[in-house]
Amino acid sequence: MGHMSLTTGGSPHTVEELKELAFELRSKLLHLCGTYEGAVHIGGDLSAADIFTALYHYGLDVDPTDIANPARDRFVLSKGHAAVCMYIAMAMRGFFPYEGIVDTYGQLDSAYGMHPCKVHLPGVECSTGSLGHGLPLAVGMALSARGRGELHRVFCLLGDGETGEGSVWEAAMAARSNELGNLVAFVDRNRQLMTSFAEERVVFEPYPDKWAAFGWNVVNVDGHDMADLVGAIDRLPEVDSKRPTVVICETVKGKGVDFMERNLAWHAGSLGAADLERAMAALEASRDKESV
Amino acid sequence: MPVTFTFGEMLSARSVIGSTLAELGDEHENLWVLTPDIGATLVEFRDKYPQRFLDVGLAEQACVGIAAGLAYDGNIPVVSGMLPFLSMRALEQVRSDVCYPNLPVKIIGTHGGLVGNGGSTHYAVEDLALMCALTNMTVTSIGDPLMVGEIIRQSMTMQGPIYIRLAVGKKDRVLYEPGQHDVRIGKGIVAREGTDATIFTHGTVVAQALDAAEELAKDGHSVRVVDMFTLKPIDEELISRCAVETNGRFVVVEDHLAYGGLASRVADVVADRNIHLSAFERLGIPQVYAGFGDDEELRNKHGYGLEATIAATRRAIAAQS
Numbered sequence: 001m002g003h004m005s006l007t008t009g010g011s012p013h014t015v016e017e018l019k020e021l022a023f024e025l026r027s028k029l030l031h032l033c034g035t036y037e038g039a040v041h042i043g044g045d046l047s048a049a050d051i052f053t054a055l056y057h058y059g060l061d062v063d064p065t066d067i068a069n070p071a072r073d074r075f076v077l078s079k080g081h082a083a084v085c086m087y088i089a090m091a092m093r094g095f096f097p098y099e100g101i102v103d104t105y106g107q108l109d110s111a112y113g114m115h116p117c118k119v120h121l122p123g124v125e126c127s128t129g130s131l132g133h134g135l136p137l138a139v140g141m142a143l144s145a146r147g148r149g150e151l152h153r154v155f156c157l158l159g160d161g162e163t164g165e166g167s168v169w170e171a172a173m174a175a176r177s178n179e180l181g182n183l184v185a186f187v188d189r190n191r192q193l194m195t196s197f198a199e200e201r202v203v204f205e206p207y208p209d210k211w212a213a214f215g216w217n218v219v220n221v222d223g224h225d226m227a228d229l230v231g232a233i234d235r236l237p238e239v240d241s242k243r244p245t246v247v248i249c250e251t252v253k254g255k256g257v258d259f260m261e262r263n264l265a266w267h268a269g270s271l272g273a274a275d276l277e278r279a280m281a282a283l284e285a286s287r288d289k290e291s292v
Numbered sequence: 293m294p295v296t297f298t299f300g301e302m303l304s305a306r307s308v309i310g311s312t313l314a315e316l317g318d319e320h321e322n323l324w325v326l327t328p329d330i331g332a333t334l335v336e337f338r339d340k341y342p343q344r345f346l347d348v349g350l351a352e353q354a355c356v357g358i359a360a361g362l363a364y365d366g367n368i369p370v371v372s373g374m375l376p377f378l379s380m381r382a383l384e385q386v387r388s389d390v391c392y393p394n395l396p397v398k399i400i401g402t403h404g405g406l407v408g409n410g411g412s413t414h415y416a417v418e419d420l421a422l423m424c425a426l427t428n429m430t431v432t433s434i435g436d437p438l439m440v441g442e443i444i445r446q447s448m449t450m451q452g453p454i455y456i457r458l459a460v461g462k463k464d465r466v467l468y469e470p471g472q473h474d475v476r477i478g479k480g481i482v483a484r485e486g487t488d489a490t491i492f493t494h495g496t497v498v499a500q501a502l503d504a505a506e507e508l509a510k511d512g513h514s515v516r517v518v519d520m521f522t523l524k525p526i527d528e529e530l531i532s533r534c535a536v537e538t539n540g541r542f543v544v545v546e547d548h549l550a551y552g553g554l555a556s557r558v559a560d561v562v563a564d565r566n567i568h569l570s571a572f573e574r575l576g577i578p579q580v581y582a583g584f585g586d587d588e589e590l591r592n593k594h595g596y597g598l599e600a601t602i603a604a605t606r607r608a609i610a611a612q613s
Contacts, residue, residue: 074365118364118393126364127393130384136354137389140361140369147324147343147367167385170354178346 013057018226021092022053026256026283028088028098034276038106039268041114043260044159045085047190047223047251052082052089054229055155055186064094067123073152074125074141078134078168079159079188080115081268086124087112095123132165134158135185139171142183142244151239156185161193164202169214172244176215181241185216188223190253194267211246223249257282305437305461306333309400312441313337313370317344320448322367328355330373330401352377356385356397363395368448375401375416375457383422386453391428394452400444404433404457404495405547405577406590412581416457421552423455424524430477431524433457433494433548436467439521442475450477459496459547459587467498467519480527486516489541489571489608490534491601492558494520497547500591504601515605523557531561540570541608545601547591550576571608575600 013021026049033040056062061073077086084105091098104110111121115129125141128134138156145152162168175183189207191198198204208218217237221228232247253267254260257279271279310333317323317337325337326346338345348355352373359369371378378401379386390397402408404416423431434440434456447454454477473481483498484505491501498519505515516538518530534542542562544555555574562569575596582590591597 076361126361127388130388132353133357133385133389136357136385137361137364139354140358140363141365142361143346143358144362144365144367167351167353167357170348170351171357174346174348174351174354174358177349 015226015230018053018057018230021057022050022226023283023287025049025053025085025088025092027280029085030257030271030276030279030283032084032088032102032105033269034271034273034279035102036105037270039270040084041081041268043192043253043263043266043268044079044082044188044190046255046257046260047253048079048082048085048157048188049255050224050226050229051157051186051188051249051251052085054226054233055157056089056093058230059233060155061152062093064090064123067095070150071152074138074154076126076134076138076141076154076156077116077128078138078156079131079162080129080134082157083114083116084112086116090123131159131162132167135168135171136174138183138185139175139178139180142175142180143178145182146178146180152182153236153239154183156183158185158187160187160189160191160198160204160207163187163204172211172214172216175244179242180244181237182239183244184236185244185246187246187248188251189248190251192253192262192264192267195264197264208248211248215243217243217245219245219247221247221249223251224255256286258286301466302463303437303466304333305434305440305458305464306402308437308441309333309372309444309461310336312444314340316445316448317341320368323448324359324362324367324369325372326355326359326369327372328352328377334372352382353385356382356399357389359397360385360389360393360395363390363397364393368396368398370398370400370444373401374403374414375419376403376414379416379419379422379455387426390453391426394428396451397453398444398447398456399453400456400458402458402461405459406582406594407459407496407547407587409584409586411584415582417549417577417582418552419457420523420548420554421556424557428452429524430454430522432477432522434521435459435464435494435496435498435519437461437464438466438470439468439475443477446477457495464496465499467502478522478525478527480530481519481521482516483519484515484517486514487538488514489543489605490516490518490538491543491545491605492518492520492554493545494523494554495547497545497596500598500601501545503598504605507602508605513605513609520554520558523554526557526561528561528565531558532565532567535562535567535569540568540613541611542569542571543573543575543601543605543608545575545596545604547596548576550574550578570613571611573604573608575604
């Protein structure tokens with residue numbers, strides 16, 4: 001695989017380094033959630049933090065100093081409410097200063113809003129937010145690459161909840177029909193919607209079979225196991241192959257903060273100063289537990 | 293192959309679309325054509341540029357989303373299909389994926405108005421209201437089949453999105469001699485000069501308005517007909533000028549809901565510019581689901597056919613100043 005060929009300096013990170021970066025991303029997320037007065041979609045940010053880390057620090061062939069390079073991999077955030085997680089991951093990758101996010105998030109005229117906007121924030125590939133819109137956009141970008149004979153990939157991150165939208169499956173069908181092996185979807189399978197758990201009101205299972213039935217190459221990983229995520233990226237089919245790939249990442253909404261994990265109350269919210277301390281302690285504890 | 297034609301003859305706008313796109317495919321290597329299972333007339337483009345043609349099947353939302361993805365990557369995508377579905381089923385994709393980032397996606401389609409006898413599922417009668425509401429969208433409705441080619445050609449260099457509305461497009465009257473008018477997006481066409489009243493209209497109803505003006509001329513009335521083929525941005529100067537030059541008498545006739553389409557656009561300009569009118573007649577589709585019938589029967593039934601247009605124009609001319 002030719003990832004990181006656009007990177008200015010440095011070889012790909014090791015799994016251990018990536019874990020550290022994911023911890024830093026979660027810490028920064030919690031900090032924002034504790035200092036910003038409005039609600040942050042912290043549950044779905046934390047479930048996707050390892051995926052974002054694996055993509056921005058390992059999988060995506062991008063150069064933060066050359067954001068319009070036609071050979072770059074494209075990344076489409078379909079679950080647009082995880083924008084802040086993407087902003088911070090991008091900042092950590094060098095796209096823009098982290099301070100700009102912390103200082104202006106959600107404020108008047110900020111480039112960093114609840115859902116990403118390409119017009120306001122160059123470097124972001126597209127404007128998203130309404131669920132079910134990202135995969136069709138990614139299909140268009142993958143077709144464009146095919147049309148020009150370019151050999152980059154198009155990555156798209158979806159939430160499992162949003163795959164209730166019919167447009168996702170329209171795009172899934174189009175991707176298979178047009179043999180877009182250069183398209184890779186990651187699904188953050190945190191098994192929670194905003195107001196219910198998966199299977200309570202909406203039956204998703206047999207979930208991988210649904211993608212397989214649409215003709216996709218299906219890879220199942222633990223979305224919090226960095227080695228697993230890196231392995232999935234390493235084993236992606238060739239860019240010029242014919243089947244699109246979906247990496248279904250089993251995750252936990254609120255991952256890393258015990259009182260947020262699998263808690264419907266933490267789809268979105270704001271931590272006060274006291275709760276921020278509590279959340280940071282929980283994050284530290286969860287890391288200690290993992291390293292044992 | 294260039295389309296050959298004779299003024300006043302019937303011509304298929306669809307064939308003009310097909311040949312124009314096939315021709316433009318040479319000039320613009322980044323031109324894509326997408327369709328949700330519509331478009332026998334796109335065959336020429338498909339055969340010439342199979343790599344840049346995509347039929348997604350019945351999936352309007354994905355079709356528009358994919359077009360946006362192509363546009364993000366520097367392409368010029370033309371989405372061709374039936375307008376009731378492109379304007380309503382895919383409305384959110386048009387709005388959030390195309391208009392919000394201001395991408396150069398061209399949406400062109402048929403079945404604007406009570407045409408095709410498909411029933412209300414297959415009539416786009418709210419589409420102009422919906423499209424005019426979208427920031428960054430340019431909105432057109434074309435009657436003259438040759439003009440369709442010209443508008444598509446002009447749209448190639450536009451930065452943002454455009455909506456191009458046709459009726460059925462199988463057999464349309466050629467309204468203008470080539471070169472007769474300076475056709476420019478955003479500028480209305482004075483299709484017939486006159487001084488007693490102005491009929492504003494768009495699409496295939498222009499032909500009907502010209503017939504009405506011809507009929508009224510027999511009684512000595514001089515009626516101007518304006519083909520306001522661009523609804524957004526609307527030609528405000530022309531509206532102002534017509535108020536002065538045609539004695540403050542306006543008639544708007546259109547194959548669209550009477551409220552929300554061209555009549556509303558004109559009324560907005562009248563209000564915003566504080567234009568004094570002596571008459572404002574509004575003919576279009578009332579708030580009904582229109583039922584079946586051929587185009588002319590439906591126009592007559594719902595009060596915006598030829599006779600109704602003549603009567604409304606007489607009323608406007610006779611109104612007290």
